[in-house]
Amino acid sequence: xTTTDRSELAAPALPQCPxxxxxxxxxxxxxxxxxxxxDAALERIAATxxxxxxxxxxxxxxxxxxAQAIDAAGARGxxxxxxxxxxxIIDTVDQPTENGTPLDxxxxxxxxxxxxxxxxxxxxxxxxxxxxxxxxxxxxxxTRNPHALSRTPGGSSSGSAATVAAGxxxxxxxxxxxxxxxxxxxxxxxxxxxPSFGTIPRTGVTRLSRTxxxxxxxxxxxxxxALGIDAISGDDGLDQASAGRAPTRLAAALALPLGRPxxxxxxxxxxxxxxxxxxxxxxxxxxxCGAAPLTLxxxxxxxxxxxxxxxxxxxxxxxAPWYERGAADLSDTIRAHIEAGRKIDTDGYLALLDAADAxxxxxxxxxxxxxxxxxxxxxxxxxxxxAFTGSRFQTMLxxxxxxxxxxxxxxxxxxxxxxxxxxxxxGADATTLRAAAWCAGRLQEAGE
Amino acid sequence: xTTTDRSELAAPALPQCPxxxxxxxxxxxxxxxxxxxxDAALERIAATxxxxxxxxxxxxxxxxxxAQAIDAAGARGxxxxxxxxxxxIIDTVDQPTENGTPLDxxxxxxxxxxxxxxxxxxxxxxxxxxxxxxxxxxxxxxTRNPHALSRTPGGSSSGSAATVAAGxxxxxxxxxxxxxxxxxxxxxxxxxxxPSFGTIPRTGVTRLSRTxxxxxxxxxxxxxxALGIDAISGDDGLDQASAGRAPTRLAAALALPLGRPxxxxxxxxxxxxxxxxxxxxxxxxxxxCGAAPLTLxxxxxxxxxxxxxxxxxxxxxxxAPWYERGAADLSDTIRAHIEAGRKIDTDGYLALLDAADAxxxxxxxxxxxxxxxxxxxxxxxxxxxxAFTGSRFQTMLxxxxxxxxxxxxxxxxxxxxxxxxxxxxxGADATTLRAAAWCAGRLQEAGE
Numbered sequence: 001x002t003t004t005d006r007s008e009l010a011a012p013a014l015p016q017c018p019x020x021x022x023x024x025x026x027x028x029x030x031x032x033x034x035x036x037x038x039d040a041a042l043e044r045i046a047a048t049x050x051x052x053x054x055x056x057x058x059x060x061x062x063x064x065x066x067a068q069a070i071d072a073a074g075a076r077g078x079x080x081x082x083x084x085x086x087x088x089i090i091d092t093v094d095q096p097t098e099n100g101t102p103l104d105x106x107x108x109x110x111x112x113x114x115x116x117x118x119x120x121x122x123x124x125x126x127x128x129x130x131x132x133x134x135x136x137x138x139x140x141x142x143t144r145n146p147h148a149l150s151r152t153p154g155g156s157s158s159g160s161a162a163t164v165a166a167g168x169x170x171x172x173x174x175x176x177x178x179x180x181x182x183x184x185x186x187x188x189x190x191x192x193x194x195p196s197f198g199t200i201p202r203t204g205v206t207r208l209s210r211t212x213x214x215x216x217x218x219x220x221x222x223x224x225x226a227l228g229i230d231a232i233s234g235d236d237g238l239d240q241a242s243a244g245r246a247p248t249r250l251a252a253a254l255a256l257p258l259g260r261p262x263x264x265x266x267x268x269x270x271x272x273x274x275x276x277x278x279x280x281x282x283x284x285x286x287x288x289c290g291a292a293p294l295t296l297x298x299x300x301x302x303x304x305x306x307x308x309x310x311x312x313x314x315x316x317x318x319x320a321p322w323y324e325r326g327a328a329d330l331s332d333t334i335r336a337h338i339e340a341g342r343k344i345d346t347d348g349y350l351a352l353l354d355a356a357d358a359x360x361x362x363x364x365x366x367x368x369x370x371x372x373x374x375x376x377x378x379x380x381x382x383x384x385x386x387a388f389t390g391s392r393f394q395t396m397l398x399x400x401x402x403x404x405x406x407x408x409x410x411x412x413x414x415x416x417x418x419x420x421x422x423x424x425x426x427g428a429d430a431t432t433l434r435a436a437a438w439c440a441g442r443l444q445e446a447g448e
Numbered sequence: 449x450t451t452t453d454r455s456e457l458a459a460p461a462l463p464q465c466p467x468x469x470x471x472x473x474x475x476x477x478x479x480x481x482x483x484x485x486x487d488a489a490l491e492r493i494a495a496t497x498x499x500x501x502x503x504x505x506x507x508x509x510x511x512x513x514x515a516q517a518i519d520a521a522g523a524r525g526x527x528x529x530x531x532x533x534x535x536x537i538i539d540t541v542d543q544p545t546e547n548g549t550p551l552d553x554x555x556x557x558x559x560x561x562x563x564x565x566x567x568x569x570x571x572x573x574x575x576x577x578x579x580x581x582x583x584x585x586x587x588x589x590x591t592r593n594p595h596a597l598s599r600t601p602g603g604s605s606s607g608s609a610a611t612v613a614a615g616x617x618x619x620x621x622x623x624x625x626x627x628x629x630x631x632x633x634x635x636x637x638x639x640x641x642x643p644s645f646g647t648i649p650r651t652g653v654t655r656l657s658r659t660x661x662x663x664x665x666x667x668x669x670x671x672x673x674a675l676g677i678d679a680i681s682g683d684d685g686l687d688q689a690s691a692g693r694a695p696t697r698l699a700a701a702l703a704l705p706l707g708r709p710x711x712x713x714x715x716x717x718x719x720x721x722x723x724x725x726x727x728x729x730x731x732x733x734x735x736x737c738g739a740a741p742l743t744l745x746x747x748x749x750x751x752x753x754x755x756x757x758x759x760x761x762x763x764x765x766x767x768a769p770w771y772e773r774g775a776a777d778l779s780d781t782i783r784a785h786i787e788a789g790r791k792i793d794t795d796g797y798l799a800l801l802d803a804a805d806a807x808x809x810x811x812x813x814x815x816x817x818x819x820x821x822x823x824x825x826x827x828x829x830x831x832x833x834x835a836f837t838g839s840r841f842q843t844m845l846x847x848x849x850x851x852x853x854x855x856x857x858x859x860x861x862x863x864x865x866x867x868x869x870x871x872x873x874x875g876a877d878a879t880t881l882r883a884a885a886w887c888a889g890r891l892q893e894a895g896e
Binding site: 196197198199203210235237238240243244245246313314316317320342344345346347348349350351353357360361364402425426427428429 | 644645646647651658683685686688691692693694761762764765768790792793794795796797798799801805808809812850873874875876877
C-alpha cells in the first residue's frame with residue numbers, strides 16, 4: 001500500500017460549493033442571480049486555482065459579463081445561473097477550444113457544441129474551459145488532484161473533475177473514450193456519470209473514436225449529475241448515435257423513493273490490479289449493499305485488447321489531421337496509438353467491432369437478474385505524480401459496451417477518495433443512477 | 449418508354465386481402481379466429497402462388513396448427529391472428545431460414561429473430577417464409593411481379609412485396625441495405641416503410657452491413673404499416689443501434705387528423721435515370737401535393753460511391769463465412785461485392801463513414817423547413833425480366849442517411865405501379881408516415 005506524502009505541497013482548504021440545483025432554484029425564484037453565483041464561483045476558484053490548475057481558459061471579466069446577460073434575459077431553465085466548466089475538447093463559440101495540445105493553440109470554434117448550446121438554453125453560465133489531457137488521450141497537462149497536490153487528478157477530464165472537487169463549480173462536462181469521466185471522478189472524489197452511448201450528442205466535441213466517445217457529467221451531488229444530463233441529453237440529428245433518442249428524465253427518476261436495487265458485484269475485467277486496501281474497501285461496500293457476485297463469461301476475456309484495438313484504429317483515423325500537421329508536437333502516447341492503429345486492417349477492425357457486439361449481447365444476458373452492478377472505478381486511490389493519469393482497465397469495458405457508468409464518491413483509502421463504480425444495462429440510465437444513489441445512501445449509513 | 453407485353457404470361461386475378469387491422473380487431477372481439485384467417489390466407493395464396501412464387505417455405509398443415517395454438521391461447525395483441533410473411537433472411541425457430549442461397553439449404557435457426565418473437569407476442573401468425581434474393585444482395589430468385597409476370601417484383605424483399613401485392617397476406621417483413629423494402633414495394637404497388645436506422649432491432653437477421661441494414665414492413669395499407677412497425681420496434685439490448693430506443697406509436701399518430709405537411713420535392717441523387725413517363729407522373733404528384741423544390745448541396749455528390757463503398761466493405765466482412773464455405777456457389781454479384789470490398793482499407797472505410805455522417809448532418813439542415821420530402825422510389829415501373837431487380841440509385845441515399853422512407857402506392861405508369869417515395873428527418877418516423885398518408889389521400893382525391 002502506498003502512503004500519502006503531502007509534506008511538499010499542502011492541499012488547499014477546499015471551499016464548499018453550493019449545488020447546481022440550489023443555485024438554479026434561487027435564480028428562478030429571484031433570490032439569487034447568475035452574476036452573484038458567478039462572482040462566488042470566481043472567488044472560490046481564485047482560492048485554489050494556483051495549486052489545482054484546473055482551468056485553461058477563465059476570463060473573470062468576460063464571465064461576469066455573460067452572467068449579467070443571463071440575468072438580463074431572465075433565465076428560467078433547469079440550470080438558471082449555474083456556473084459550469086466545459087472540458088476543452090468541447091467547442092465553445094465565445095472561448096478558445098484548444099484540445100490540450102499546442103497544435104490547437106488559439107483555436108476558436110465557429111459554433112457551440114450541441115451540449116454547450118443546450119447548457120446555455122438551460123440558463124447555465126459557461127464559466128470557462130477545463131483542462132484536458134492532450135487531445136483527451138495523450139500526455140497529462142498541469143492539473144493537480146485537489147486532495148493531494150502531488151497526485152494526478154486522473155484524466156482525460158482532469159480539470160472538470162478537479163474544479164468540482166475543489167469546490168469551484170457544481171457541474172462540469174467531461175468526455176470518456178476509455179475511462180475519462182469515471183476515473184477522474186474517482187480520483188477526485190466527485191460524482192461522475194457517462195450515460196449510455198448515444199444518450200448525449202457529441203456534435204462539436206473533438207472526435208477520437210466514433211464508437212467509443214461519450215460525453216459525461218461530473219458534479220458534487222447525484223442530483224446535479226441528473227440535472228446536468230437531463231439538460232443536455234436526447235435527439236440531435238447531427239450525431240447519428242443520438243438522433244431520435246428521447247432526453248433523459250433522471251432528476252424525476254431520482255425524486256421517486258429509492259427501493260433496494262438488485263445488485264451484482266463484478267470483479268472483472270481486471271480485479272488483479274486492484275490494490276489490497278482498495279479491494280478490501282470495495283468488498284466491504286459490496287457486502288453492505290447486498291450485491292451478489294457475478295462472473296462474466298468467456299466473451300469478455302479479450303475485452304482489453306478489443307477496446308484498445310478499436311480505440312487505436314479509430315484514433316489513428318480521427319487524429320490523422322493532427323499527425324499530418326505536427327507529429328513532432330504530439331506525445332509519444334498519441335503517436336504510438338496512431339502508429340499501432342494504422343496497422344489494423346479493415347477485416348481486423350470489423351472483427352473487433354463484432355467482438356464488442358458479442359460482449360454487449362452477453363452483458364445484456366448476464367445482467368437480466370440485476371438492476372445494476374458494482375465494480376471498481378480504479379485500482380486504488382489516485383497514483384503519485386502527474387504524468388500517469390491512471391489505469392484504464394476498470395473502465396474501458398463499460399465504455400466499450402456503451403452502458404451507463406457512475407462513480408459514487410463515498411469510499412476512501414489512506415484518506416484519499418476511492419471510486420466505486422456502478423454500471424447498468426444499456427439504456428437503463430435512470431435505473432443505474434437510482435442504484436448509485438441508493439448505494440451512496442446505504443454506504444453513508446453504514447459508515448456512520 | 450417501354451410498353452407492357454403480357455401476352456405470354458397472363459397476370460392472375462388478384463384476390464382482395466382483408467387488412468391486418470381488421471383481422472386483429474375481429475380476432476380480439478371473437479368475431480373471427482386465427483384459424484379462419486389462416487385458412488383464408490392459404491386459399492388466396494394457393495390461387496396465385498403457382499404464377500407469383502412469393503414463398504419459399506409454406507407448410508399449410510403446420511401453419512394451421514400454429515393458428516389453432518394462437519386461438520387456444522386466446523390471442524389479444526395488436527396483430528391477433530394476423531397471418532404474416534417473413535423474409536427468409538430473418539430467423540424463425542420453427543421454419544427454415546435459408547437466406548436465398550443453396551449454401552444455407554436446410555438451415556434451422558436455434559432462436560427467433562427479435563422481430564419474429566415480437567410478432568408472435570403481438571398475436572401474429574408466422575404463416576411462412578418469403579423469397580429473398582440471394583443473401584439479400586445477390587442473384588434474384590424465382591418470384592414474379594403479380595401485376596406483370598414477366599417483370600421483376602423488385603428485390604431483395606421480393607416475396608414479401610409480391611405476396612402482399614397478390615393479396616396473400618396483409619403484412620410482411622422485409623429488410624433494406626440499399627433499397628430492398630421501398631423498391632419492391634414500388635414495383636409491386638404496395639405500402640412499404642423502413643423507419644429510421646435503429647427503430648427496428650436486427651437481432652437474428654442475417655447481417656450484410658452493420659451500418660446500412662434496416663428491417664422494414666410491407667403492407668396493403670398505411671395503417672397496417674403502422675401497426676406492423678409498432679409491434680416490432682424499440683429497445684433491444686442485443687442490437688446496439690436499437691438499444692434504449694422507445695417503440696414507435698405510428699398507429700396512434702395516424703389516427704390524429706392529418707394536416708397538410710410542409711413538403712419538399714427532391715430530384716436527387718439520380719433524377720437523370722428516371723424514365724420520362726415516370727418523371728411526368730412524379731412531377732404532377734409533387735405539384736398536386738404542393739411540394740417545394742429542394743436541391744441538396746455538394747456533400748451529396750458522392751452519395752452513390754459512398755454508399756456502395758460502405759456496403760461492399762461491410763458485405764465483404766459479413767459474408768466472408770459464406771465466401772469461405774463456397775465462393776463457387778455465390779453469384780457473380782456477391783463475389784464482386786466481396787472482392788471489391790476487400791480492397792477498401794481501414795482509413796478508406798472510416799473516411800466513407802465520415803462522408804456518410806457529413807451527408808446526415810447536411811440533410812438534417814436542409815430539411816429543417818420541411819416535414820417530409822417526395823422523391824422517386826424507382827426510375828419507373830418494374831423492369832422486364834426477373835434477373836435485374838431494379839436500380840438502387842433512388843433509395844440508397846435514404847438508406848445510408850438512416851432516415852425514414854416510405855413507398856406510397858398511388859401512382860401508375862403504363863398500367864403498372866409507380867412508386868412515390870416519402871422520406872423524412874432522422875427519427876421522424878411518425879411525421880414521415882403521416883406525410884405519406886396525407887399524400888396518398890391528396891393524390892387519390894386528385895385522381896378522382
